Amino acid sequence: MPSLVPTPITLLAPYVPGAPIEQIRREYGIDRLVKLASNESAIGASPRVAEALAELLANVHLYPDPRAHDLRAALARHWAIEPGELAFGNGSNELIDLIGRVFAAAEDHVVFGEPSFLCYRIACVAGGIPFTDVPLVDDVAWDVDALLAAVTPRTRLLFLSNPNNPTGAYVGEQALRRLLSELPREVVPVLDEAYAEFATAPDYVSGLSLRHLHPRTIVLRTFSKAYGLAGLRVGYAVAAPEMIGWLERLRAPFNVNALAQAGAIAALADTAHLARAVALNSQERERVAARLTELGFAVAPSQANFVLVSVDAPSAQAYEWFLRQGVILRAFGPPLSHHLRVSLGSPSENDTMLEAFATFRTRAANATEPADTARTTP
């Protein structure tokens, strides 16, 4: 009997997101829960967003602006670029999928890092596109030379998460310049900058200012993280008009809803709120990393709003242990089978999380660890 779905689809497993609070509350019967699993904003969205959405609620029977004219104009002003250099997605996730479908096919090849954002892999597997996942140094730090070395004559796309999810590592200006300069012209560099606002390293530079080094560069940004609009779903691509034109051919009409467009405009305008989110994150990132290090955990240097922590236990078991303490973290499969990713929350959420890590440390010191049998990601 012929297969119901094409082979690439049979190779996919459903994406496993950070567990929603309500689900854990139901399943575990825990009341006091702290969710630090999805890199959401610690301070939420600007209050101006709710005001902008309220004004729109009477008009939800109307289709959204398919060209996102006002948001496009606001972002063109914000970045001093042409309106035609922007494409919008239902979250930048949708754009990753779109880029995979538009710029690569089964006879091509894609390069990305490992561990890095899972959606690059999903886009490749779904499209039956061969790929090379280039190991990060010690599983946490970028190696630009290794990325370049993985490029073949068939390579059409290179995805770089900068800063990287889930390790927090970044590619500094010099290395990024080299990557863009040396990457063959027919390869599209996709610089996924979902966490760019949180990067404070003096040599972190956005691909937005280096696009001239590779004319096909696509920079991805999102309102989900620093702007706190994860629930609205809006992200965008910045690229040459020709590149945007190709994306527009396959973009679903009305993919960014009216509330998302208005919310993003309001969020973009509240620069003080963004500055508060970034300042708090920097403070907490330093404090949390220092405390975890003091407790004896190895913490990967992070430029994002999360830290990757090594735990002396299989990550699936550690994840489960923290869950029972009311702290939802994120576990991954190999090569991060002894790591947890900890999103940075409010100071009090982080305190709760740090107390749990302190308890975890004593527990690990006193208890005999069960055999390392866990293979699955929760």
Ligand SMILES: *Cc1c(COP(=O)(O)O)cnc(C)c1O
């Ligand atoms: C969160 C994230 C995104 C996209 O999030 P959206 O909510 O779909 O905009 C993209 N890339 C990376 C690396 C992320 O961590």
